[in-house]
Amino acid sequence: xxxxxxxxxxxxxxxxxxxxxxxxxxxxxxxxxxxxxxxxxxxxxxxxxxxxxxxxxxxxxxxxxxxxxxxxxxxxxxxxxxxxxxxxxxxxxxxxxxxxxxxxxxxxxxxxxxxxxxxxxxxxxxxxxxxxxxxxxxxxxxxxxxxxxxxxxxxxxxxxxxxxxxxxxxxxxxxxxxxxxxxxxxxxxxxxxxxxxxxxxxxxxxxxxxxxxxxxxxxxxxxxxxxxxxxxxxxxxxxxxxxxxxxxxxxxxxxxxxxxxxxxxxxxxxxxxxxxxxxxxxxxxxxxxxxxxxxxxxxxxxxxxxxx
Ligand SMILES: [Ca+2]
Ligand SMILES: [Ca+2]
Ligand SMILES: [Ca+2]
Numbered sequence: 001x002x003x004x005x006x007x008x009x010x011x012x013x014x015x016x017x018x019x020x021x022x023x024x025x026x027x028x029x030x031x032x033x034x035x036x037x038x039x040x041x042x043x044x045x046x047x048x049x050x051x052x053x054x055x056x057x058x059x060x061x062x063x064x065x066x067x068x069x070x071x072x073x074x075x076x077x078x079x080x081x082x083x084x085x086x087x088x089x090x091x092x093x094x095x096x097x098x099x100x101x102x103x104x105x106x107x108x109x110x111x112x113x114x115x116x117x118x119x120x121x122x123x124x125x126x127x128x129x130x131x132x133x134x135x136x137x138x139x140x141x142x143x144x145x146x147x148x149x150x151x152x153x154x155x156x157x158x159x160x161x162x163x164x165x166x167x168x169x170x171x172x173x174x175x176x177x178x179x180x181x182x183x184x185x186x187x188x189x190x191x192x193x194x195x196x197x198x199x200x201x202x203x204x205x206x207x208x209x210x211x212x213x214x215x216x217x218x219x220x221x222x223x224x225x226x227x228x229x230x231x232x233x234x235x236x237x238x239x240x241x242x243x244x245x246x247x248x249x250x251x252x253x254x255x256x257x258x259x260x261x262x263x264x265x266x267x268x269x270x271x272x273x274x275x276x277x278x279x280x281x282x283x284x285x286x287x288x289x290x291x292x293x294x295x296x297x298x299x300x301x302x303x304x305x306x307x308x
Contacts (some may be wrong), residue, residue, distance in 0.1 A: 021080065022246040025058035029288070031245075032254035033078040033225070036281045039118030040072045044281030047075040050237070061237040062109065062230035070148050072119035079116070079225030082218055083250040083261050088179075091172035093193075094226050095186075095243040100162040105134040107232040110141065111240040112169040114227035117217050120148045123210065124227055125169040125183050130159045138162045140169065140185040140196050146213055153210060156198035157185055166243055168193070171214075180205050181214055221259065224249065255303040257283050263303045271296050 023031040035046040050061040063075040092113050103109045112126035123144045130137040137160060142153025165188040173181050181204040184193040196202030204211040226245055230236040252259060257267040274284035274292045286296040 020246065020248045021251045022244060024056060024244045025053055025242060026056050027053050029058075029078075032080060032251060034081070034223075034254070034281070034283070035076070035078055036283075037074065037077050037079070037116070037119055037223075039120045040067070040074055040077075042073075042075075044279070045075050045077045046280045050076050051078075054241075056243070058226075058242045059239050060111075060226070060228045060242070061239045062228045063237065064230065064233045064235060066229070066231075066233070067116075067119045067122060067145070069145070069150050072148070074119060074229075077114065077116075077225060077227060079114070079223035080247070081252040081259060082222045082224055083252045084219075085250055086218055087248060087250075088175035089173055090247070090249050091170060092224055092245075092247040092249065093168060093170035093184075094245045095166045095168035096226075096240050097164060097166045097243075098238055098240045099164060100129065100136070100138055103129050103236070103238055104232075105129070105136065106131050107230065107234070107236065109229065109231050109236065109238055111226070111228045113171060113224070115171070115214060115217055115222055115224050117220055117222050121146055121213075121217060123153070123171075123214050123217070125171045126227070126229075127167050127169060127185065129231075133159065135159075136161055138167075139198070140183070142183060142210075144210055144213060151210075154200050155183055155196050155202055155204075156200075157196050158198050160187060160189065163188055181211050218249070253303060253306065254286050254288070255300045255306075257286065257300070259283075263300060263306045267300050268297065268304070271300055 037045050050063050052059050060076050065073040065075040067074045108128050108131045110126040110128035114124050116122035126141045128141040130139050139159040140157035142155045144151045144153050168186040170184040183196050183202040186193050228240045255263045257270040271284045277292045284292045286299040
């Protein structure tokens with residue numbers, strides 16, 4: 001093995017271009033998702049058999065738990081890790097559906113996108129039960145926290161009466177002469193992505209704290225993924241079915257065990273040291289089958305020398 005390591009470390013590192021990442025959840029993950037969430041207890045959020053796949057979607061049932069303020073106990077938060085070298089223009093989007101008729105009017109039950117460095121720091125773009133009005137409506141919303149300091153994002157859509165069709169949320173950065181971040185949504189009436197249409201609109205400009213918070217997280221190894229929340233602590237197991245998740249942000253390969261943007265001998269050694277371990281959330285379990293073994297070693301070797 002040492003001969004192999006010595007040989008491999010002499011290889012020059014190859015840069016790979018980042019491309020659009022899309023997971024259609026066709027019977028399982030096609031991308032490099034992880035269930036770990038820093039600053040959260042449990043660190044491994046995969047919990048209670050709440051996650052399943054159809055041939056073309058992923059279903060997450062809400063579970064009690066929260067990222068809200070210091071209640072850092074959220075469950076079932078799958079994310080991808082963002083690497084360096086963000087493109088000037090980027091986007092993250094997901095599309096999902098649920099049967100809103102089973103969500104009580106008085107809970108802010110919600111789902112959507114999360115950008116996070118941990119349970120104490122995040123930004124979410126969501127579609128939420130409109131519990132403020134306590135009517136059978138839903139609306140787009142945003143939430144944010146910096147060091148557990150919660151801020152409702154003050155970006156909402158006008159409420160609408162839900163149907164069983166897909167809905168979607170999207171966050172994107174527009175570059176050029178007027179750079180800004182914008183949050184968008186879609187439902188069966190919008191005919192595609194449209195900007196948040198409630199008060200304050202959907203745009204964040206570079207002088208806003210929310211803009212800076214989002215960009216800071218993305219430049220510090222953020223994780224991006226899908227989020228579900230019963231927002232009640234009442235045991236409500238609401239199934240949210242996700243059709244797909246897509247982004248053009250650079251996503252670190254799962255073979256990069258130590259998240260330093262290179263697949264090299266350090267990752268190989270990490271796998272070797274964890275050899276024989278088992279569990280749901282081991283970084284060294286590269287192929288995600290629950291055990292660290294020779295298959296994971298081979299997976300790292302196969303991508304050896306790749307990086308951003
Ligand atoms: Ca928190
Ligand atoms: Ca690495
Ligand atoms: Ca494995």
